[in-house]
């Protein structure tokens with residue numbers, strides 16, 4: 169498939185006229201062909217007008233048709249073949265195996281959402297039949313279902329050019345809910361975005377859906393994203409990226425005449441608690457496993473283990489020795505963009521320059537452009553508590569070990585942490601009582617608590633929560649990974665005494681769609 173450098177607006181391909189840009193291969197620093205045209209206000213207007221025109225029809229597509237659409241998108245992405253992988257490698261510096269795995273995850277989550285759509289319980293139909301004889305007052309016939317929120321603006325993330333980008337989790341869950349999507353493609357991987365965008369565009373056409381179900385825009389500055397979020401026809405936003413970018417978009421959304429929800433995944437340092445018995449029994453293995461998680465994908469995961477909390481003592485020294493040895497031998501790896509690389513270097517320099525922090529190890533020296541050397545630092549619980557800047561995310565393979573005098577100090581540090589995507593416990597049986605004391609704090613701080621694993625690598629499943637209190641996300645009531653993500657793009661509507669023939673099928677007597685429904689409080693298929 170040829171990459172043209174055009175935006176995809178409804179059924180058309182259209183070259184933007186507001187400036188030009190090219191992707192950069194971060195491994196070589198060279199600009200890649202073709203030249204892309206940046207979009208402007210007229211392109212946002214056209215994409216949003218089409219999305220709005222498609223909305224009422226798309227949200228009422230039958231469950232089977234919508235599920236088949238998601239499956240067609242998945243198949244079309246696979247059908248691009250190796251061109252997709254080679255372009256994504258060139259644009260991101262990520263290795264083939266990682267991108268092939270990511271493609272599998274992307275296709276898998278589209279197919280999982282197809283199953284969810286077919287199964288239909290997301291409609292959450294409720295029926296409270298009329299009680300005309302009730303005294304002192306009769307009850308009306310009251311029915312409820314969930315409908316799609318409206319067109320959704322999705323911002324592709326730089327660090328997952330497939331699974332969190334044009335056809336990533338935000339798009340899949342919005343489509344599943346029945347929302348048209350306008351994607352603002354990330355400037356780091358426009359060719360990958362165009363290829364995937366064309367796969368979606370073809371699926372819209374072959375499934376007989378209105379063209380406005382999907383558009384893909386590019387820009388050469390913040391203006392296009394701002395205009396998209398400000399457009400009155402956009403009713404929700406999905407974003408993964410920097411705290412600054414997420415906050416800026418939240419502000420735009422909040423200042424609209426009609427404010428809208430922004431589901432932004434932004435910043436997390438993912439504390440790992442090395443509990444005393446676990447440390448005593450397997451300090452060396454933990455040191456090696458920690459470095460493997462830290463350096464995976466050049467550390468460019470929002471779930472990266474950015475801080476470790478540990479009780480000081482000889483077992484910690486064993487852990488540090490193993491971790492510094494592993495990290496000292498880890499190769500420098502190419503980061504996604506020159507900007508992300510520069511931000512990593514400046515974050516590491518800031519930590520190194522802090523009087524309260526000691527450098528423990530650096531990875532092997534860089535041998536090419538945009539490469540990052542992993543970094544491992546230590547500080548004390550007291551110093552960490554005194555300096556809120558030590559909590560700032562350094563995006564990449566950098567981590568800070570916090571030496572605590574006892575488990576109570578670990579809890580005290582946990583209490584001072586900002587909201588997190590994850591909190592990890594390395595624990596043995598003898599740590600159970602201490603962990604039981606920590607869990608209430610971790611439940612308040614994080615979206616996912618895990619034991620004896622590492623936070624990188626999120627399973628896409630029904631029970632997953634990839635979210636958490638601010639600043640991990642802008643809305644802790646939801647998740648951006650897993651099937652619960654559909655809820656972000658739905659809202660309940662109640663129908664009181666609406667004539668039977670005007671009710672949506674999901675709420676009609678006789679349950680023509682065979683959905684799980686709550687009738688007079690009882691859940692069943694009646």
Ligand SMILES: NC(=O)C1=CN([C@@H]2O[C@H](COP(=O)(O)OP(=O)(O)OC[C@H]3O[C@@H](n4cnc5c(N)ncnc54)[C@H](OP(=O)(O)O)[C@@H]3O)[C@@H](O)[C@H]2O)C=CC1
Pocket residue numbers: 323324325326327352353354355387388389390391393394408409410411412413414416417433434435436469470507508511512562563
């Ligand atoms: N925690 C996480 O999961 C991640 C964190 N990051 C962090 O973000 C930094 C930069 O990476 P990047 O991926 O580019 O993330 P950004 O947040 O800078 O950009 C993400 C997207 O949001 C848009 N955007 C950003 N700011 C604004 C704004 N003020 N108004 C309108 N649109 C905006 C960008 O558009 P435009 O192209 O116009 O800039 C881009 O499409 C990294 O160094 C890292 O610190 C990055 C990825 C993931």
Ligand SMILES: O=C(O)CCC(=O)C(=O)O
Pocket residue numbers: 325327328332408468469470471623624625626634
């Ligand atoms: O760890 C993962 O698999 C997902 C990470 C993520 O959401 C991110 O880095 O933005």
